Amino acid sequence: MKLDQLTKPWAAFSYGFLDESAKREMRRRILKAIAIPGYQVPYASREVPIARGWGTGGLQVTLTLLKPASVVKVIDQGADDSVNASSIRKFLRRVSSAKETLDTLKADIIQSRHRIPEEKLREDQILVLQVPNPEPLRPVQPDMSEARVMHGDADYGQLWLTLYEQLVRSGRIMQGSSYPSMVNGRHVMTPSPIPRWDVPKMHMAANLTILSAGREKRIHAVPPYTRVEPLVFDDVPYRVEDHADKTCYRSGAMGFFMNELPQDDGSSSFEISDSQYGVKHIQRREGEAVTLGETYYREGRLER
Amino acid sequence: MAYVATRGGERAIEQSERLYREDLGRIDKTRVDAIAKSMPYLLDRVMGEASLYAPELAALALAQSGGDLYEAVLLLRAYRTTQPRLAIAEPVRQKDLFTVRRISAAFKDIPGGQILGPTLDYSHRLLNIDVLNGADFVPEPVEQAAEPAPATQPSLADWQKAQGLIADFQSEPVPLEEIPDVTREPLLFPASRAHKLQSLARADTGGTLALGYSTMRGYGNVHPTVNELRLAEAPVRIRHPRGTIFSAGRVRISQAEIISKAKGLQLGFSATFGWNEVKVIAAASLDLASTQEKPHPASNEEFVLYHTEPVEASGFCIHFKLPHYVTFQSSLDAIRKVKTDKPANKAAVPQADAARQAELEKAMS
Amino acid sequence: MTHALLLPTAEDTRSNATFDALMWALARPGVIQPLPDACLLLLAESLLDRECTFFSSDDGLGRQIAATGAYPAMLDEAEYVFTSLADGRNVAALSTLLAGNLLYPDASATIFSPAMIDGAGGTRLRLSGPGVNGSIDLVIGDVDRSFWSLRAEAIRYPLGWDVYLLDCDRLVGIPRSTFIEVL
Incomplete structure (x- = not known):
């Protein structure tokens, strides 16, 4: 060689x-x-x-x-x-x-x-x-080696426990994103x-x-086609952010995830977070030929 | 209503980069050469952390980043990613190092002698203000020793091993191609000896010092002494495909052995590219501390190696400048819901007190 | 760095296309993926180098694979196993394959074998699990029937190994997460 x-x-x-x-x-x-x-x-x-x-x-x-x-x-x-x-x-x-x-x-x-x-x-x-x-598992076990053992054993008890504690303390699961x-x-x-x-x-x-x-x-x-199930308790449903009834002030699109924009008068206005989807709404309103794809949510509700 | 063209972002980042580069001005070979010539220790530090020995590229990286060390290290690391591995050099033994400085704090004198070599250790740290007023600083010439120090020096640890003072671990010969390489494999824990020493070799000097200093001050149960500190040039010897071994040049390296007297004598070790004494002393102390039973959390192996990685630590730190409004919105929604649901929750969970709620909200922010 | 756009070499194009097939084959078990060429070596070239170990039951192929820099290993230590599943004796030997451990289930083998996919004759299989929308049926020939029971025995999810079957330039992947019913 x-x-x-x-x-x-x-x-x-x-x-x-x-x-x-x-x-x-x-x-x-x-x-x-x-x-x-x-x-x-x-x-x-x-x-x-x-x-x-x-x-x-x-x-x-x-x-x-x-x-x-x-x-x-x-x-x-x-x-x-x-x-x-x-x-x-x-x-x-x-x-x-x-x-x-x-x-x-x-x-x-x-x-x-x-x-x-x-x-x-x-x-x-x-x-x-x-x-x-x-x-x-980082919030319950910052040591990565220990967390790996827990995954190996499918030991998610501590994670469930923190979710349960949040429920007890706050009446809801506080996990944001x-x-x-x-x-x-x-x-x-x-x-x-x-x-x-x-x-x-x-x-x-x-x-x-x-x-x-x-x-x-x-x-x-x-x-x-793989199951992805948020960890929830049988009797406490999974709750997405409360954006179902929000309307984008720029595009008029309704029922999607929004960015909240604080206003001078103490109120908030909302703008669609998926920026290009918002742009497509505006383009359609202005008469351009655009294709809006099928969405996961319709009128703020998850399509299944 | 018209929408803002999405190209706005691109223009903004381009112009902000131009602002930065305009301040630094034209970069030419003269500037790069001047950096290389005047700041060898800075180059050494950057090359060590980049795990890429290339003084010219290091000087270029410093020129391009205007001296921002983390940027310079990232430039070199990213360049390193693009380079193929052509060969693996032969191992270097301590006795083969062209040693310019080698000292031990453990003994008054050692076989081969204490060789001070170049150091500012005993200098008076005074600024030569006169230089600013036009009077050049001209270093005084070095006076030749009566007898030149030998080019190579024996290993002090070898003497200690022969005396039975420290354990002599029999090392198994490892084929070159089987030496683990932390830049090509994930770092897993417990880390292999090779991965640990490689990670320390490219660790952040400042981060290594901070954690090393904490063990020296007493967060941990080792009592370090510098057994041997060495600055040297290591020959890079490569086997030609035809079988002959040839020298491809030399690299500046530093290495430190730290010895603990806590339970018998134990050694900690570190070596890195370039001459960087603070780093190898701190890193060898961390090596020693982390191998103790139940090390202090600050010298736990996983803690040390993760948190002294310069590119990861600095990158994550500055990433908090990126927008996080989606995650913030998501948490905001949860916190507001708790507030609107509060009366109902109070009835259901009487022990949920205000302090805890505040704590929770703080944690979510 | 220059501002000109980078273009792939012929080698880049081929190994990228091969990886595309490998990736989608595993992401969509049972769905046939096209390869740029009908050749087991192609798969090795896009995946293997001196950081891997392999076993090949065919010495000629083994020598070609070794040129990637990968190290030949015994069957029970090999990360990438190139073999034929047509012979029941070859299949029985696979009971010793690396299946990973609970900390690192990915420290496991991947098998590459020629097979006849949806041809005349073979074992009719029904696949379900991640990557399969409901279920998908497949007829696999040139794979000894005992392989499917051996696989079922060997997999203790997430422990186990993954399989690729190659019929000329057509590739099918069966990850350990796939449930197989022999019809």
Whole structure:
């Protein structure tokens, strides 16, 4: 063997930024994550040109999946124009030549921080969620090694106990976003810091979801048609945010997850969080030909 | 009503980056060379934390980031990700190091002698204000020793092992390709010895110092003494595919052995790229502290290795600048609901007191 | 970094397309995925390198796989197992495969085997579980019938192993999470 057989001709950067060995590792880990839904697969997590905590986990997954023919959408807090989403989108285009879209319906891969789009994802789509903390047990067990033992034993008693304590103290479960959810009846996962509104969208969804925490070096997945059940007590129903009757002041869309905007007079107005879905409403009102996809919620109620 | 084009975000980030770069001005090779020449210890610190030995690239990273160390380390780490691994160098033994400084606090004199080498340890920390007034600072020439110090020095620990003072763990030979590499495998706990020392080698200098200092002050039950501290140049020797071993150059390294007298004599160890004494002394103390039975939480292995990782820690810290309004909205909804439901809850749960409620709301914010 | 857009090499394109098939095969058990070429080696090239161990029952293929840098290992230590399931004796040996442990169920094997998918003859299977919308039926030939009972015995979810079956350029994946009824 010669030295030059060990490598390939020099190039400033590999396609998709990650070098082949990093990509192969990502591929192996993604396959394990799909094979064991909700189980956190450890991975090396290479450094990428954005800071840790800014979507490096999601970015490594997207970089592994992208092809020049891919159409990619990037959102942060539901918005395509958020500065960090813009920055990630720009980087993805530069290193993969992939096409960009803002329209959920046109995307092959959607990388998102903290939201699932309102329009239903299809069987051919992949949702890549950025995850700050992959461990749903962290509030009850900050030691990752101990938490791993608890997952191994399916020992979720302490987690149930904290939920119960919240019920007793406050009359409701206080978990805001990142609602712990049971996947395929075996592993409790964090769905990432999406609002409670979005968690039911994962249950038996048609799309593949890959959740990746770059800083914490863990990856987990929810394959299509997989049970995702928020941890709730039989007699206390799961409650999503009370946005069913809110109307977006800009687009007029009603019954979707909203951003609350405090007003000078002490009141609040609301704007739809899925920014491009709101834009499509406005475009339609202005007479443009746009396709509004089927949504998970209709008139504020979950469609099943 | 028209909607704001979503390209607004892109323009904003582009212009903010331009503002930053405009302040730094043109970067040319002269500037990079000047950084490399005038700040070798800064380069060493950045290369150690980046786990990439490349002085020229480190100087470039410092030029590009305007001296923001965490940015410079991230630039180098991200570059490192793109580079293939061509070969694995042969192991380096202490006795093979071209040693320029080697001291022990455990003995007055040691085999091979105490070699002070370059240090500011005994200097008076006075600013040479005159330089600002046009009087250059010209360092006084070093006077040649009567006899030059030998290029290599024996290992003090070897002498202690031969004396039976410290345990001599028989190390099994490991094929080069089977040496674990924490940059290519996840760090799992309990960490392998290799992963632990590699993680400490690329740990944040400041973070390592903070935790190391806490064990030195007494949060933990080790009483550290510097057994040996060494600054050296290590030969990088690589096996050619034809089988011959050749030198690919040298890298500056520092290493420290810290010895504890608490229960017999035990060693803690650390080594890193570059000359960075504070880091290896602190890291070797943490290595020692973390291997004790029931270490203090601040020197627990998982705690130390997670929290001294410079790129992860700094990245997560600054990520709180990103908008979090969706998660905030979600919590707000839960808190408001508690308020509207309060009368009913009070009747149902008499022990739910106001203090706890406030605590809970604080926790949710 | 330059501002020109990066384009894939032919190698990048092929290994990305292969991984696409591998990923969707596991995400949609029983749904046939197209591969860029009819070749077991292709699968190895997109996944394996010097960080992996493998076992190949075919020496020729084994030598080709070793060129990826992956290390040959005994069957009971191999992470990636390339074998034929057509022979009952080969199948019986699989009872020793890595199935992971409760802390790390991913420390387990993946099998790659040729098979006849939805061809003339074979075992009729009904798959259900994650990735399957309800259930899906599949006829698998060139896989000894004993394999399916061995698999059922070996899997103690989340412990177990995952299987890929390859028929020319058509790929089917069966993760450990899939429940299989032999009809």
